[in-house]
Each structure stands twice: as C-alpha cells, then as structure tokens.
Amino acid sequence: MTTPPAIVGKQLSRSFTTGKTEQTVLHAVSLSVLPGELTLIIGPSGSGKSTLLSVLSGLLTPDSGTVHALGIELNRLSRTELDQFRLENCGFVFQGFNLFASLTALENVLLALKYGPKVDPATATARAREALDEVGLGARMHLRPTELSGGEKQRVAIARALVKRPRLLFADEPTSALDSQNGQIVIDILHHAAQTQGTTVLGVSHDHRLIKHADRVVTLEDGRVVMDQRARHLMETT
Numbered sequence: 001m002t003t004p005p006a007i008v009g010k011q012l013s014r015s016f017t018t019g020k021t022e023q024t025v026l027h028a029v030s031l032s033v034l035p036g037e038l039t040l041i042i043g044p045s046g047s048g049k050s051t052l053l054s055v056l057s058g059l060l061t062p063d064s065g066t067v068h069a070l071g072i073e074l075n076r077l078s079r080t081e082l083d084q085f086r087l088e089n090c091g092f093v094f095q096g097f098n099l100f101a102s103l104t105a106l107e108n109v110l111l112a113l114k115y116g117p118k119v120d121p122a123t124a125t126a127r128a129r130e131a132l133d134e135v136g137l138g139a140r141m142h143l144r145p146t147e148l149s150g151g152e153k154q155r156v157a158i159a160r161a162l163v164k165r166p167r168l169l170f171a172d173e174p175t176s177a178l179d180s181q182n183g184q185i186v187i188d189i190l191h192h193a194a195q196t197q198g199t200t201v202l203g204v205s206h207d208h209r210l211i212k213h214a215d216r217v218v219t220l221e222d223g224r225v226v227m228d229q230r231a232r233h234l235m236e237t238t
C-alpha cells in the first residue's frame with residue numbers, strides 16, 4: 001500500500017493585479033508532497049516560490065485549482081475552519097520572525113500551545129522549555145526578542161512552530177537571515193523533524209546545506225515546475 005500524499009495541489013493558478021497590470025505568478029502548478037519528507041522549492045527570485053507555499057498552506061487562496069492537505073480540501077473550509085485547521089496541524093517559519101516584542105522567548109513559544117491543540121498548562125510549559133532546549137536556547141528562554149540576536153530569534157520562531165508538533169511544517173527561507181552556524185542549527189532541526197517525528201516539511205530555500213538534506217527538490221521558474229528531483233539524483237548533481 002502506498003501512503004497518500006500529505007499535501008496535494010492540483011492545477012493551481014494565481015495572479016496579482018497591481019494598478020492596471022495583471023501578473024500571473026502561478027500557471028496551473030500541480031504538486032504532491034509526501035508525508036514525512038523534507039521537500040524544498042527552489043528557483044529564481046520572483047518565480048512564485050513564496051506564493052506557491054502560501055497557496056499550499058492555505059494562507060492564500062488560488063484563483064483556480066485545489067489544495068488537499070491531510071485529506072481535507074482547504075478551499076471548501078470556511079475562514080474559521082481554515083484557521084482551526086492551521087492552528088491544529090501547521091507550523092510556519094517565515095522570513096522575519098513575527099515574535100511578540102513584549103513577551104519572553106518562553107512566552108512566545110507557549111502562545112502557540114494556547115491556540116493550537118489543547119494541552120494542560122504544566123505540560124505546555126514543559127514542552128515549550130523542551131522545544132527551546134532543542135534549538136539551543138534553554139539558557140536564554142527568559143529573554144525578550146530585543147535581547148536576542150537574529151539567529152536566536154529565528155530559533156525561537158522555530159521552537160514556536162515545532163512545539164505543537166505540527167503534522168505540516170512550512171518554512172520560507174528559514175536560514176536566509178542567519179550566519180552559517182545558526183543556519184546549520186536550523187537545518188538540523190528541520191531535518192530532524194522530518195526524519196524522526198514524521199513531520200512533513202515543505203520549504204523554500206537557496207541554502208545548499210539545506211538542499212543536501214532534502215528528500216526532494218522542486219524547481220520553479222516563471223510560475224511553472226521545471227524540475228522535480230529526488231535525493232538520489234541530487235547526490236549525483238551537487
């Protein structure tokens with residue numbers, strides 16, 4: 001028996017209108033993402049990578065086409081149902097950290113459990129501490145974002161995304177703002193999540209170290225998939 005894909009995008013198109021010009025950013029893109037894999041989307045700037053990630057995660061509605069995530073057709077959900085689906089099943093790591101400035105690292109991570117899957121307060125705190133430990137921030141968990149470096153903030157954002165143990169993790173250029181050491185930590189965490197926790201990780205990245213850990217790399221150009229390579233082939237070409 002073959003496992004069904006975790007995410008199935010079919011014939012996804014999306015245009016943006018700025019002023020009088022309409023630009024088609026996705027041209028009938030179809031992409032199925034397998035569960036427990038680390039799949040990366042690469043391609044030139046402006047090729048539609050972030051747009052595709054947003055559409056596949058339900059953050060952005062396609063003009064046409066469908067997205068099924070964990071067997072559920074996202075387009076059919078109401079706004080509230082979609083928010084609930086994301087809170088329960090999805091983690092997001094985006095460029096920019098979106099941390100709350102007035103909260104400590106620990107409080108920022110705990111927030112993810114407040115609105116996600118139901119967890120009692122003691123368990124929530126234990127899990128938030130554990131998640132911060134995993135990203136190497138155990139000793140700095142009581143600091144606020146202004147007291148943390150860029151790399152540390154990104155690691156808090158990752159701890160926050162992972163603490164609820166999402167089945168789907170979306171990461172848009174998670175290492176682009178990081179130095180090489182912090183980048184490597186983030187890569188190890190994403191790889192570990194897919195390998196040992198069965199998390200389906202879909203990311204956008206140009207980072208060769210992350211590409212090396214990917215199970216699959218999909219190349220987008222001008223809103224179309226032009227290449228789709230599995231790890232075996234990547235080993236031969238990188």
Ligand SMILES: Nc1ncnc2c1ncn2[C@@H]1O[C@H](COP(=O)(O)OP(=O)(O)OP(=O)(O)O)[C@@H](O)[C@H]1O
Pocket residue numbers: 016017018025043044045046047048049050051052
């Ligand atoms: N909300 C929006 N409104 C108008 N145009 C948009 C919007 N979002 C994206 N675009 C346009 O769509 C195109 C693709 O953008 P997208 O962010 O998906 O590219 P990308 O491949 O992620 O690029 P990068 O590598 O620079 O992040 C760009 O030309 C961009 O200007």
Ligand SMILES: [Mg+2]
Pocket residue numbers: 049050051172204
């Ligand atoms: Mg982008």
